[in-house]
Amino acid sequence: MESPAEILPGVIFYSYLSTERREKVCFWNHHTLILQVSGQFTLETSVQTISMNGGEMLLIGRNQLGTLTKTPAASDPSAGGGHYETIVISLQEDLMRRIALEEKLEAQQKYIGPPNLLIPSNEFLRGYFQSIIPYARNSGAAMTDEMGILKVKEGVKLLLLALPGLRNFLFDFSDPSKIDLEKFMLNNFHFNVPIEKFAQLTGRSLAAFKRDFLKTFGAPPRHWLQDKRLNEARHLIETKHVKPSAIYLDLGFESLSHFSHSFKKKFGFAPTSLVI
Structure with missing residues (x-):
């Protein structure tokens, strides 16, 4: 399987590695949800350094530059260790606008929190997490566009359930103003x-x-x-x-x-x- 592989073209990706790799410059055009399956993911931007391990989730804000370090888990034959696995969901603006219209959601005020957030786990998010992994690991398990979009919508709703304040983060569609x-x-x-x-x-x-x-x-x-x-x-x-x-x-x-x-x-x- 290629890494990263597209589960749903342009929206859901799966990355699998057995050796550490550092990617020098990454640019996120869209808000991005990272589901860490195994290994460690480290994000460095000009204002934040965040690391997460298997079972954790990270929401990356749009229009950012950063570097990534991907480190496989310590090798443990009994646990199938030594691998790095990540599922990446790109929350593209067109889709987010569609969700906003369908669900009657909009930003209530300007978001002023950190640009990248570790998402606290709960039973619903863990279940969501587990429901995507089989599609990621099995390249022969086709995910239709309709099913993929439903999965993205489900993820967005669960994020809002866990952190209602993310409404201002996810549904602010204003163009970036002239920043300093x-x-x-x-x-x-x-x-x-x-x-x-x-x-x-x-x-x-x-x-x-x-x-x-x-x-x-x-x-x-x-x-x-x-x-x-x-x-x-x-x-x-x-x-x-x-x-x-x-x-x-x-x-x-x-x-x-x-x-x-x-x-x-x-x-x-x-x-x-x-x-x-």
Whole structure:
């Protein structure tokens, strides 16, 4: 089975791994519900670090950047251990709008809580959890579109039953407003994503993003990002005594050679010359 495999195209996915994997940059266009079957799932964003183990659930807010670390459970032959299994349900906006209309649901006020939430388990959510696992593990068990949509609706209703305040989280369909550009970029500069994605996340067209960026930082986005990442790299190497090979990916560089070349071009010496 491929990993991740689609159970319901574009909506429900199943991920299975036997070795640890870290995914450098992930972008969530839609609210996303993660059902952890086995192993550990760790999400890191600019404002939160959340880990969960088998049997736990996490709701990730839309329009976010982050990194994931997927760690298989400790090997235990008697328990079928050593695996990492996750079910991912994408709560796409079109479907959420449909649910809102059918169930007469709407946000009552602006959601002001954390962007990502661990969902407290209860008997109903555990039953829901178990009802999806057979479809995930058996690639031959077809889930029809109708059945898949019903499963998503069921999950949404159970989330609201567990945490009624999620109504404001799930059913706010307003476009992202122009958020504080300076604060956002200072928190997220290390993510290696296209400029167009940064524009979207700050609620701006590409042209408006470039215009506001130049006004805020006095430099074009790509130039500022490169400069900011290199300055941060020098700070970490000099003050934290970390090796260049340990940080170049975390600072948005695609290869160590690219990082080293850019560093030497800016500062006049190789990053390794700072390593104690």
